[in-house]
Amino acid sequence: MKRFMSFLITFAAMPAAFAHEGHGDHTHGGYTITHYFVEPEHLVALVAGVAVVILLVNRFRKATTNK
Numbered sequence: 001m002k003r004f005m006s007f008l009i010t011f012a013a014m015p016a017a018f019a020h021e022g023h024g025d026h027t028h029g030g031y032t033i034t035h036y037f038v039e040p041e042h043l044v045a046l047v048a049g050v051a052v053v054i055l056l057v058n059r060f061r062k063a064t065t066n067k
Helices: 002-017 033-038 040-065
Strands: none
Touching: 002 040, 033 040
């Protein structure tokens, strides 16, 4: 199950490697912060990053309580 979830997250994040509209808009200094929160490509990377941090924190807590 863990391998499947890793594959699914990696597969879902692949489109983020390609350019998409929004990065060429220079009317607001090039980039706006809202672009990174509303584009699906960025949301997938954000959710994956948060999931990795949560998993690492849980693993660290579990390792320190077992000592």
